[in-house]
Amino acid sequence: METLGPASELDAVCELLASIGEDPVSDLEDLPPSGNTALSILRSQSRQVQEEPRWFNFEADVLLTPNLDGEVIVPANVLDIDSTDGDIIQVGNRLYDRANKTYTFGSPVSCEILWHRPWDELPSVARRYITALAIERFIEGFPGAEATTPSRQRNLARASNSFFRAEIRAGDFNLLNNASIQTIARRS
Numbered sequence: 001m002e003t004l005g006p007a008s009e010l011d012a013v014c015e016l017l018a019s020i021g022e023d024p025v026s027d028l029e030d031l032p033p034s035g036n037t038a039l040s041i042l043r044s045q046s047r048q049v050q051e052e053p054r055w056f057n058f059e060a061d062v063l064l065t066p067n068l069d070g071e072v073i074v075p076a077n078v079l080d081i082d083s084t085d086g087d088i089i090q091v092g093n094r095l096y097d098r099a100n101k102t103y104t105f106g107s108p109v110s111c112e113i114l115w116h117r118p119w120d121e122l123p124s125v126a127r128r129y130i131t132a133l134a135i136e137r138f139i140e141g142f143p144g145a146e147a148t149t150p151s152r153q154r155n156l157a158r159a160s161n162s163f164f165r166a167e168i169r170a171g172d173f174n175l176l177n178n179a180s181i182q183t184i185a186r187r188s
Contacts, residue, residue: 006124012131013038016138019152038138043119045134049126050116051079055170056123057115060084063108064095070104071095080114129163132156 007015013031014024016038025035050057061084064072072095074081081090087098094103119127132155139152 006122007127007131009039009042009119012042012119012127012134015131016042016135019135019139020142034142037141038134041138041141042131042134045137046119046122046130047079047116049130049133051114053114054126055167056121056126057117058112059115060112062111062113064111065108066105070106072105072109077116077118078113079116082112084110084112123166125159125162125166129159132159 010025010028013028013035017024017035020034022032022034025031028035028039031039057079064074066072074090074093074095076093078090081095083089083095088095088109089098090096091103095105095109096103097105122130132152135152136156
């Protein structure tokens with residue numbers, strides 16, 4: 001018996017194509033026009049989901065080291081970066097110290113980073129959620145394609161619920177440690 005792992009990007013594209021009644025494809029290299037559209041929407045939806053800090057793409061206390069010229073180059077897969085070492089921002093692909101008006105740093109810079117993860121690095125539950133969202137966007141773009149069906153609504157709801165349950169589990173959220181709850185408790 002074959003064990004199925006997380007859905008590949010090819011699996012997701014085939015699922016989008018199936019949603020409009022098209023045949024699956026065997027690779028992502030030579031796609032028909034609808035396959036290219038499906039892949040583009042899938043990747044766009046992945047980026048959109050990842051533009052929010054998630055348990056799988058956000059890191060605090062990341063040290064970025066200056067290169068030989070003293071510049072800190074921001075990695076290409078960074079969606080958002082915030083320095084915890086002062087008034088430092090990203091300008092182009094480098095960090096800029098606004099207080100000292102320079103791109104030159106003498107030591108590593110501590111940052112919080114929102115990474116864009118490639119498909120194969122996403123958790124399975126994130127892949128399922130992104131695919132379900134992408135199917136809805138994909139279908140909207142095809143004239144004559146059936147509007148949202150109860151079956152697809154259930155699929156999206158299940159994927160969404162699983163995704164947010166995983167986020168809660170991974171976040172180790174605790175009402176007793178929540179700042180808003182603590183403020184309310186102190187008022188009592």
